[in-house]
Amino acid sequence: xxxxxxxxxxxxxxxxNGEEFYPRVFACIANAKTEVVLExxxxxxxxxxxxxxxxxxxxxxxxAQVDLTIDGxxxxxxxxxxxxxxxxxxxxxxxxxxxxxPFGWRPQFFHRMHRKIVVVDREVAFVGGINYSADHLxxxxxxxxxDYAVEIRGPLVAEIHRFVHTSLAQGQRYMRQHRQWxxxxxxxxxxxxxxxxxxxxxxxxxxxxxNSHVNDxxxxxxxxxxxxxxxxxxxxxYFFPGYRLMKxxxxxxxxxxxxxxxxxxQPDMAFVKTAAMMLYHHLLKSDVRIYEYCDRPLHGKVAxxxxxxxxxxxxxxxxxxxxxxxxxxxxxxxxxxNALLSERLDKLMCHSCNQVTLEGMGELKGWxxxxxxxxxxxxxxxxxxxxxxxxxxPRLLPASLIPAFATPKDDRDP
Numbered sequence: 001x002x003x004x005x006x007x008x009x010x011x012x013x014x015x016x017n018g019e020e021f022y023p024r025v026f027a028c029i030a031n032a033k034t035e036v037v038l039e040x041x042x043x044x045x046x047x048x049x050x051x052x053x054x055x056x057x058x059x060x061x062x063x064a065q066v067d068l069t070i071d072g073x074x075x076x077x078x079x080x081x082x083x084x085x086x087x088x089x090x091x092x093x094x095x096x097x098x099x100x101x102p103f104g105w106r107p108q109f110f111h112r113m114h115r116k117i118v119v120v121d122r123e124v125a126f127v128g129g130i131n132y133s134a135d136h137l138x139x140x141x142x143x144x145x146x147d148y149a150v151e152i153r154g155p156l157v158a159e160i161h162r163f164v165h166t167s168l169a170q171g172q173r174y175m176r177q178h179r180q181w182x183x184x185x186x187x188x189x190x191x192x193x194x195x196x197x198x199x200x201x202x203x204x205x206x207x208x209x210x211n212s213h214v215n216d217x218x219x220x221x222x223x224x225x226x227x228x229x230x231x232x233x234x235x236x237x238y239f240f241p242g243y244r245l246m247k248x249x250x251x252x253x254x255x256x257x258x259x260x261x262x263x264x265x266q267p268d269m270a271f272v273k274t275a276a277m278m279l280y281h282h283l284l285k286s287d288v289r290i291y292e293y294c295d296r297p298l299h300g301k302v303a304x305x306x307x308x309x310x311x312x313x314x315x316x317x318x319x320x321x322x323x324x325x326x327x328x329x330x331x332x333x334x335x336x337x338n339a340l341l342s343e344r345l346d347k348l349m350c351h352s353c354n355q356v357t358l359e360g361m362g363e364l365k366g367w368x369x370x371x372x373x374x375x376x377x378x379x380x381x382x383x384x385x386x387x388x389x390x391x392x393x394p395r396l397l398p399a400s401l402i403p404a405f406a407t408p409k410d411d412r413d414p
Contacts, residue, residue: 002211004204004205004206004216004220006202006204006333007154007155007156007169007202007203007204008202009154009155009196009198009199009272009342010152010156010192010197010199010201010202010203010332011152011155011198011199011200011201012150012152012153012199012201012330012337013150013151013152014148014312014340014344015126015128015148015149015151016148017130017137017138017146017147017148018134018136018137018138019137019138021126021128021136021149022048022051024126024151025125026055027124028118028120028124028126029055029056029058029118029120030055030058030059031120032120032121033062033063033064033121034121034122035065035066035067035120035121035122036056036059036064036065036120036121037062037066037119037161037163037164037165037168038056038067038068038069038070038117038119039069039070039113039115039117039118039167040074040116040131040132041071041074041075041114041115041116041314042070042074042131042132043074043075043078043131043132043133044075044077044131044134044279045077045078045079046133046134048132048133048134048137049082049132050400052132053082053085053086054277056068056086056089056091057085057086057089057091060086060090060091061089061090066089066090067092067094067164067168068090068091068092068094069094069168070093070096070113071095071096071098071112071113072096074114075095077132081301089126090222091396094168094398096112096326098316099292109237112324112326113325114315114320114321115207115326115327115328116129116149116314117163117164119157119164122158122161122195123157123195124151124152124153124157124205125151125152125156125157125161126149126150126151126152127149127150127160127205127328127329128312128313129147129148129300129301129312129313130147130148130149130299130313136280144296145296145297145298146293146295146296146297146298146299147299148300148312149312150312151314152196152203152330153198153199154195154196154201155194155195155196155197155198156203156204156205157195158195159205160205163205163207163328196355199334199378200334200336201333201337202332202333202334202343203330203331203332204330204331205329205330206220206313206331207326207327208321208322208326208327208328209326209375210326215322217313217315217321217322217327217329217386218242218245218317219245220311221303221311221317222244222248224305224311224331225245225248225249225252226248226251227256227306227309228252228257228306230257231255231258231259231304231306232249232252232258232303232304232305232406233259233260233303233342233345234261234262234303234317235261235262235263235293235298235300235301235302235345235348236262236297236300236302236304236316236317237263237264237297237299237300238316238320238321239261239263239264239279239316239317239318240279240317241318241322242322244280245317246282249288250283250288253283253286253287254286258289259287259288260288260291260349260408261283261288261289261290261291262291262292262293262298262345262348262349262353263290263291263298264292264293264298265292265293265294265354266296266298275348279354280346280356280361284356284357284358284361291348291353291355291356292351292353292354292355292356293348293352293353294354295352301314301316301329303340307338308334308336308367309331309332310331310332310333310337310338310341311329311330311331311332312332313327313328313329314329315327315328
């Protein structure tokens with residue numbers, strides 16, 4: 001399948017946080033006539049997960065074909081009752097299986113299905129970084145996450161639709177006895193009609209996998225950074241990019257581009273903060289501006305270059321996302337979308353961030369330098385280290401065939 005080609009004629013809407021995202025997704029599922037295909041890394045059995053369950057069950061009972069794929073590492077705790085309600089309605093629950101768990105340890109978390117995609121009736125698609133959990137809503141409290149997604153209508157939806165069906169078919173290659181496999185194969189052999197234009201945005205769908213699209217998302221970032229003439233703004237929760245991307249950012253700043261990074265000011269691991277010290281020094285010395293978002297945890301993965309290029313998706317700029325996880329981003333060329341995203345990010349920098357300076361950080365020396373150096377370069381070499389571990393290609397399986405999901409669990413409080 002071909003990914004990464006620019007497709008004109010799309011209408012793309014920015015959705016910020018769960019307050020904007022969930023109502024749009026649930027409304028589209030409520031109007032589904034023929035099918036809903038949904039992939040997510042995290043699905044929790046809280047008030048958001050229960051709303052999603054209700055929406056999917058209603059769609060399936062109306063006769064829509066509903067496929068829900070979750071990651072076995074990110075969503076390990078769905079109760080048997082939650083799963084059974086879905087199955088009884090005809091929803092097909094698939095799990096991206098992280099593999100065996102020797103001594104309770106899950107080594108396959110190095111290969112995670114980190115995408116967040118929804119396609120409804122081949123008419124509308126959603127792509128972004130927002131999972132299905134209450135911690136994406138402001139009323140969750142200080143730990144509520146800051147994040148983004150996009151709603152897409154137009155010709156790009158057909159490509160995303162084909163991708164999710166290809167993923168289902170490939171994931172089910174071990175389960176050919178399931179009759180739906182043949183239906184998916186038939187769909188893959190059929191080239192669907194192109195969708196009509198819905199707006200003026202050019203867009204492409206970029207994925208990262210461990211086969212033929214190993215570095216597509218990073219490559220699109222590097223191309224855009226090299227072409228930038230005026231400004232670059234990247235907001236990313238986990239920012240430890242490859243050496244080549246780092247080099248492009250520093251070169252851009254040195255040639256006069258206004259390069260700004262919005263990064264996580266409340267990292268969930270002390271190790272990340274230690275590694276960031278050396279990263280910050282490298283970037284600040286090249287005139288890159290760094291802003292730490294401190295209102296609440298930053299979970300976003302968005303960027304813009306100059307006045308037209310933007311991207312929103314699931315991919316962090318760290319070794320896990322760039323070298324191990326399965327990811328999906330939408331890249332957009334549209335001035336109106338770029339302007340809106342720029343307005344939202346400027347608001348974060350002005351009202352919710354602390355700017356990091358070399359003077360404020362102080363000089364790295366002694367044990368601080370050693371710790372930061374080791375942490376930073378370990379983080380950079382993490383994919384290679386992970387590749388030494390025994391592993392097999394994770395599979396997409398019905399939840400009932402995976403022991404962790406087939407074993408009864410106590411129902412979780414909503």
